[in-house]
Amino acid sequence: MQIEVLLFGMYREMAGTETVRLDLPGAAIASDAIAALRARGGSFARLPTEPVIAIDHEYARLQTPLHEGAELALIPPIAGG
Amino acid sequence: MPLPIARVTPDPIDQQSLLASVATPADGALILFIGQVREMNEGRPVSGLDYEAYAPMAEREMERIAAEASDRWAIGRVAIEHRTGALQIGDAAVAVAVAAPHRDPAYQASRYIIDEIKKRVPIWKRERYADGDLRWVDGVQPALP
Numbered sequence: 001m002q003i004e005v006l007l008f009g010m011y012r013e014m015a016g017t018e019t020v021r022l023d024l025p026g027a028a029i030a031s032d033a034i035a036a037l038r039a040r041g042g043s044f045a046r047l048p049t050e051p052v053i054a055i056d057h058e059y060a061r062l063q064t065p066l067h068e069g070a071e072l073a074l075i076p077p078i079a080g081g
Numbered sequence: 082m083p084l085p086i087a088r089v090t091p092d093p094i095d096q097q098s099l100l101a102s103v104a105t106p107a108d109g110a111l112i113l114f115i116g117q118v119r120e121m122n123e124g125r126p127v128s129g130l131d132y133e134a135y136a137p138m139a140e141r142e143m144e145r146i147a148a149e150a151s152d153r154w155a156i157g158r159v160a161i162e163h164r165t166g167a168l169q170i171g172d173a174a175v176a177v178a179v180a181a182p183h184r185d186p187a188y189q190a191s192r193y194i195i196d197e198i199k200k201r202v203p204i205w206k207r208e209r210y211a212d213g214d215l216r217w218v219d220g221v222q223p224a225l226p
Contacts, residue, residue: 008135009205010217052223054203057138059225073135073203077220080134080163080204081116081175081195 001026001068005037007047009076014046024066030055031062033072051075085147086160089136089204094162094173103158103180110184112191116175118168121218126211129169130218135203139163146197150179153193154186161194163204174206200224 005020012018022036030053038045052075053060059075066072086102100113118130147159157180164174177194181187201223208216 006135008203009133009220013217052225054135054138057135057141059223073138075135075203075223076205076217078199078201078203078223079206079218079220080132080139080202081199 001028001066001070003033003066003068003070003072005033006071006073008073011047011051011074011076014043016043028066029062030060030064030066030072033066034062034074047074052077085144085151085158086162087140087143087147088162089134089139090162090164091166092164094164094176096173096176099160099162099176099178103160103178105157105180107182108157108180110181110187112177112179112181112184112187114175114177114191114195115173116195118170118172118174120170121208127170127208128211129167129172129209130174131167131207131209131215132163132165132174133205133207134163134165136165139202139204142202143198146194146201149197150190150193154181154190155183156181156186156190159190159194161198163198163202165204167209 003022007015054073143161160178162176179187179191206218
């Protein structure tokens with residue numbers, strides 16, 4: 001399956017990009033995607049192993065299964081308001 | 082209750098319009114909370130803050146927060162705007178407008194909404210120093226449902 005990864009704030013800065021397309025096996029869960037992202041190496045290896053994530057605009061646990069076309073966002077500690 | 086307005090915008094917040102948008106003849110109380118950019122830093126001149134948002138999710142969370150406030154308190158309309166981009170000291174970063182027949186529920190709802198925004202909404206900010214340096218402001222772990 002193909003998913004879209006979005007990076008924000010300090011994660012975006014760390015990785016040097018806002019968005020990454022990932023190809024994953026059919027039964028992948030969110031933590032598989034994080035591992036695949038970090039495995040790209042270089043600046044991606046600096047990303048945390050267990051970030052807070054959102055899938056399709058909802059906070060989700062790392063064990064949550066993904067689906068084709070899912071939007072997976074890595075959410076650094078928030079500071080709005 | 083009509084759908085709450087919850088918007089992320091790069092434009093300056095029109096505070097009076099936002100307040101006017103929630104007011105109806107049934108409301109005796111109108112509360113407007115403004116979170117503005119202050120000079121946070123001790124000793125090192127800050128020229129402003131850069132706000133960044135995951136806009137569609139931020140809007141969805143803010144709508145949800147407004148709906149929760151409506152469920153808990155006897156209030157009317159709610160409107161929330163959060164600004165993004167490069168803000169100066171004194172600029173309004175967030176505005177929460179609440180209308181209600183009576184002030185007690187309005188005050189409580191207003192407080193709840195801004196507190197929840199700070200705990201849940203995917204928005205980040207960076208200090209811009211006078212010397213051009215940038216530093217992410219320490220954030221908090223979002224409160225997961």
